[in-house]
Amino acid sequence: MELRQLKYFIAVAEEGNFGAAAERLNISQPPITRQIRKLEEELEVILLKRTPKGAEATPAGQAFLEGARQAMAQIARTIERSQAAQRGELGTLEVGYFGSPIYAVIPQVLQHFRRAMPNVKVSLQRLTKSEQIAALKVGQIHIGFGRYYSPEPGIAVEQILTEGLSVAVPESYDKDPNPKSKLALFSAMPIILFPRFGRPNFADEILSILKREGVDPVIANVTEDVRSALTLTAVGEGATIVPGTVSQFAWPGVRFIALEDLSMECPVNYIYRKSDTSPILRAVQTTLRQYRDEFAATGNPAA
Amino acid sequence: MELRQLKYFIAVAEEGNFGAAAERLNISQPPITRQIRKLEEELEVILLKRTPKGAEATPAGQAFLEGARQAMAQIARTIERSQAAQRGELGTLEVGYFGSPIYAVIPQVLQHFRRAMPNVKVSLQRLTKSEQIAALKVGQIHIGFGRYYSPEPGIAVEQILTEGLSVAVPESYDKDPNPKSKLALFSAMPIILFPRFGRPNFADEILSILKREGVDPVIANVTEDVRSALTLTAVGEGATIVPGTVSQFAWPGVRFIALEDLSMECPVNYIYRKSDTSPILRAVQTTLRQYRDEFAATGNPAA
């Protein structure tokens, strides 16, 4: 059976007339007669009752018409979906993430993506940086989010944004240090660092910044992640330096003091497999670069 | 697009290999390359990623594969259904009925039919005989059931069975007349006839039988249908002659006395349009003739 035959049969059944069907299909009438007859012979079913006024579907033909219409619609849908998939508008975006970007940057970025590609599902999994690399290489994830990545062959790193830092202090701490010496408070208060693993990491970066600024802090603790660190801050164990976006959230018992010095910033990056040509990755990259440019221009592309 | 291309693509995607797909389809490999490429060009979608080891579906190809499989399955189902419809195993049997056969014969007959053709729906409508004729002519019903039909051009009548008669008497009537003169009780008791309309009808037949047997009854009433007649019998207004199958039902206040004389029988017939070639009618006729022969042989084809 050929699709042509379905198409012709539908036309004849709907027009009730071979000639009209031919006109609708922009061909002459004899080919229609031939194709319908071939179809009937192959199915061993009489689909149309020829009358002097035209042709009408037999009960078997009506049953066939119904199914043929559905099949044609199914094929049209399939083409649409396939083309959408090619444009990266369909499927599942597999995301690996690590660390504090999950608190503000990743939700915002993915929100943008979902708005652009409503039919793409997003799947998130928490993975360390080395797990992300491995997952990228086997195609388990399309993209990994994090802050500091070491170069890796076959893996590309791109920056999304850099954000300022904030100091988190216990709510009870009511002295706001003067703008010039905000970091000086670490001489008076021990510091809590995070994360413990995934070097190079945010803790390493903070220590190097502090060293550059001539501060020699007392390290009270090194926690697994930002949540643990802020919990310890809330109970008064010390101060924590966090990325600016983390301070957008309400943490009970914690007060944030922004460090406006632009030389003290931390990045959010994403990594992907260089050889990955999947439409989904291309689509998410398009969104990410848009987001990056918007963020660079306005400082807040949340809208 | 052609169905051939769907078939080839499914084969390649499933085998992961052009050559293996060719083997499975019993053709050589180049035509497959060509058809797949044509398909890809028409859709403007890259469906397969050619690798040195074979070929694998791209995300767009996977989306297409899914839909293509469904479309092929849809077409296969459509062929099945159409062939079933051709055999009269699918659709709706439209039935018109009139009179007392609805109480026993029609249910039994239709039960047989449903067992033979489980996928055919049955639709029943109560129609007078002239309404049946009209409905047959416009194709509103496939078949009409009743007892007595006048000849009508274009309409065929076939008999399903003949059944004996029973006399219904009030429960209080406790004399069982001797076998030879059962009809004689109408000399003592007035008779209730039915139906009032649809001549020639059962009432006419009963009167002619009684006349033939030399009985001249007193007519107490002529009711619309058998139910009304038996209700009047229950309250003692008179006796009613009913088809044997009606006596199978329990009618409170009524007792049935069978008239075993075979010369006193009434038929159940069905009518159909002679020019009706629909598979449904053919199917139901097959069942009806089987039922008729079984009934003639065993007297009770209820099993």
Add this chain to the structure above:
DNA sequence: CAATTTCATACCACTTAGGTATCAAAGACG
């Protein structure tokens, strides 16, 4: 580095498509 395996290409024979011209049959109509 040669052998193997994979898909792509070129060209051929044959089938099948659609087009034109025409026919046969069944209402429609004066």
Add this chain to the structure above:
DNA sequence: CGTCTTTGATACCTAAGTGGTATGAAATTG
């Protein structure tokens, strides 16, 4: 009642498309 119109069917032609064989290009494999 015969003619006209409309319908689908048939015959034949040209052209496009199909599958086959032979062969090539590229990458993997031993």
